[in-house]
Amino acid sequence: MNRLDSEKYVAASLIDERAEDLYENAPCGYLSTLPNGLIIKINSTLLSWLGYDREEVLFKKRLQDFFVIGGRMFYETHHAPLLKMQGRVNELNYDLLLKAGGVLPVLLNSIQLKDDAGVPQLNRVTVFNIIDRKKYELELLQAKKKAEEAAKAKATFLSTVSHEFRTPLNAIIGIASLLDKTDLTAQQAKYLDVLKFSSENLLNLINDILDFSKVEAGKIVLEEKYFHIRHLLNSILYSQQYKAQEKGITLTLQLDDALPEYMYGDSVKIGQVLTNLLSNAIKFTENGLVSLQLQLLEQEEVTCKLLFKVIDTGIGIPEDQQAKIFEEFTQASPEINPVYGGTGLGLAISQRLLSLFGSRIYVSSQSGVGSEFFFVIELPVGQAEVTQEHKAIGSEPTALKPLKGVRLLLAEDNEINVFVVSEYLRQWGVYFDVASNGAQAVELARQNTYDIVLMDLQMPVMDGYEATRAIRSMEHEQYKRLPIIAFTASARFDYKDKIVAAEITSLLTKPFRVEELYATIAKSVSLDSLEQDEECDAKAPYLHLEEREIHSGKAPISIQEYIKVTRNNRDSLNRLLLLTIKHFEQYKVDFAKALLNRDAKGMGDLAHKIKVTLQTLEAVKLQRVIASGRSCLATADKALLLQINNELQEAFDCVVVELKKHLDV
Structure with a gap:
């Protein structure tokens, strides 16, 4: 053998040795089986994972012997037939049984070698250890579960907060209705109109905004009805007038003369967007002018296209910051919040609301000169006779x-x-x-x-x-x-x-x-x-109750709504008061039983049943005690529960005593 042949022989031997070493110690498992699954070759990596010696496996075990029962069934019904039909299968998930007990999650890739006649001769299998991937998937599932629990907790929190907001707001609306029945000057009547419009509008907005899960899930929908477009804009402008006067800013409204009188659409969401834009304009304007403008761009037989503008002479927005102001929790610069306040949510919410109309807000601004925010929406034109019917309903x-x-x-x-x-x-x-x-x-x-x-x-x-x-x-x-x-x-x-x-x-x-x-x-x-x-x-007989009897700031309840419901009919009012007293006496017993037995479901059911009555009576203290009992039900010790129960009994007794005062006996 000459020198060249000798070198070729040595090189070939080294290649074979290195190939064998690579096979044996590869980072993945390798094995070869006969078509029936009998293992005839296996590498050291896979043997190490399984915990077996080579002589325990070769020509003694089949691949399917290492599968759990479900895996064996899948192998016989899907894996083997598919391999025979198409010659390969990829990334099949199996759990392999270990000698020491337990399982190893793996991915299998198989290829089948056939002779010239197409008869299967050998299966070559590659095995990937995916235990780390499984751990990662488990962590993802746990993270998903925590996120869902956090979302549920947020929804519960928002539900509670929404109630706390609605309670004082309902009082504002109720007082405004009472004021409307008194003798007012022309100026007071004008102020009251704005108060009623703004409080009613705020109640509608709170119902949408506090349901923040709907915003995140894209579940906010338009609630369309007929509305008077000029009245809407005048009310919005007038509600911002006081803030503008405080800063010495001129606030103007410019309406196109050709505007239809009535429109059909979601006036609450349009009002929310315009209120936000006007409020921002006033906030960022130290002197000069803020103007709300509405122009009719096009009108067809049943629809019209409207251009809304809010223009100010305020601080303006640098061009490179104009896109960012529509992002959540973002303001034009870090200096904005310390000086002007705000969360940076208003424009983002407004942009989302306008997307429901198929529109969006645009901005044109220059630092130190002022800003112009505008958007275009298309709305159906309202019919006067239909609108009058809706007007009557209110x-x-x-x-x-x-x-x-x-x-x-x-x-x-x-x-x-x-x-x-x-x-x-x-x-x-x-x-x-x-x-x-x-x-x-x-x-x-x-x-x-x-x-x-x-x-x-x-x-x-x-x-x-x-x-x-x-x-x-x-x-x-x-x-x-x-x-x-x-x-x-x-x-x-x-x-x-x-x-x-x-x-x-x-x-x-x-x-x-x-x-x-x-x-x-x-x-x-x-x-x-x-x-x-x-x-x-026909009107029922009216009572002549003094104002202090209807509502006192120190009283635990107000029967104002009861008087309104019964149209001041003394017999009807007595029946309603007696019915309420009867139920509250029973509620007192049932709440005590649920609280002391730590019955969360029972407390929840009772709180739901009594909720509307408590709101109608404005029984704020009793509401708070019930809420306190529910919130600490799971964590409070027996002494604290007894204390809360005593407070609950006292609150119920106080309400019942007050109800009895109004009985005509």
């Missing part, structure tokens, strides 16, 4: 068109709520039946014909969702078309999806506004087809 209950002839089913288990709703239904001439649980509601719906159903969602025996599904499943087509209105005080964030799934027509929240209840019924029936009865609108 009037006082005594001025509403009678609803005599309407047949209504009220499914509600709270007797006080039944009393309140019944008073209005009688005033409007509505024929109605009452079901105290879902099963009764289903049976009454089967026996009688109704134009509309008001369905409480949380009732004994059968809840409102199940009852609605049962009614919808009835044989006749009328049950598919029957308007079923969810009637609930719930502030949870998942109930709207459940309402859709149950085929409930729409939603009316408690506590309700009188005009909302009327509008809900009126929308579901044809007013023109109803009987007219002038007597159903």
Whole structure:
């Protein structure tokens, strides 16, 4: 053998040796099997993972012997047939049994070698250890679970906070209504109009903004109705007038003369965007002018295209910062917050709201000169006669068109709520039946014909969702078309999806506004087809209660809403007061039992049932004690629970004593 041949021989030997070493100690497992799975070759890496010696495996074990039972079934039914059919399989997930016990998660890749006649000869298998990947997947699942729990906690928090916001806001709205019935100067009446508009608008905005999960999930929808466009803009401008006057800024409104009088759309969300833009303009303007402008760009037969502008002579925005101001929690510069305050959320929310209209906000600005924010939306034009009907729905209950002839089913288990709703239904001439649980509601719906159903969602025996599904499943087509209105005080964030799934027509929240209840019924029936009865609108005898009796700042409750509901009829008021006293005496016992037994569900159910009555009576202290008991139910010791129970009993007694003071005995 010459020198060259000798070098080639040595090189070939080294290559074979290195290839064998690479096979044996590769970072992944290798093995070869006969078509039946019998292992005829395996590398050291895989043997080390499995904990076996080579002689324990070679020609003694099949690949499928290392699979758990489910893996063996999958191998026989899917893996082997697929390998035979297409000659390879990739990234199949298996758990391999270890000699010492336990399993090793792996990914298998197999390729089948065949002879010239196509007969399978050998399977070559590559095994990847994915234990680290499994750990990572588990960590991801745990992180996902924590995120979902955090989201649930946030939703619960927002639900509680939304209630805390609504309670004082309902008081503001109620006081504004009382003021409206007193003698006012022209200037005071003007201020009161702005107060009523702003507080009602704020209540609507809070209901949307606090439900922040809807923003994140893209579940905010437009709630369209007819509105007076000039009145909307005048009210928005006037609500900002005081802030502008404080800074000595001129605030102007410029409206196109060709504007239609009425529009159809979501005036609340349009108002929210314009209020935010105006508020920002005033905040960032030290002197000069802020102007709200509306121009009619195009008008067709039923729609018009509108250009909204808010122009100011404020500090302006540098060009390189103009895109950033629409990002959440972002402001034009770090100096903005210490001087002007704010969270940087307003423009981001406004941009999202406008996206529902298929629009967006644009900005044109120059530092030290001022800014112009503008957007374009297209809205249907409102019809005057239709709008007048909607306008009537917002009037006082005594001025509403009678609803005599309407047949209504009220499914509600709270007797006080039944009393309140019944008073209005009688005033409007509505024929109605009452079901105290879902099963009764289903049976009454089967026996009688109704134009509309008001369905409480949380009732004994059968809840409102199940009852609605049962009614919808009835044989006749009328049950598919029957308007079923969810009637609930719930502030949870998942109930709207459940309402859709149950085929409930729409939603009316408690506590309700009188005009909302009327509008809900009126929308579901044809007013023109109803009987007219002038007597159903006759006023009941009025009481002459002094203002201090209606509401005192020191009193634990206010019966103002009770007087309004009963239209100041002394007999009706007495019945409602006695009914409330009876229920509160029972609530006192039931709450004590649930609290001392740490019954969280029982406390929750009771809190839901009493919620509307407490809000109607403005029983703030009792609400707080109940909330305190619920919040510390799981963590409080026995002594603290006893203390809270004592406070709860005292709060109930205080409310009952106050209710008895108003009885005419």
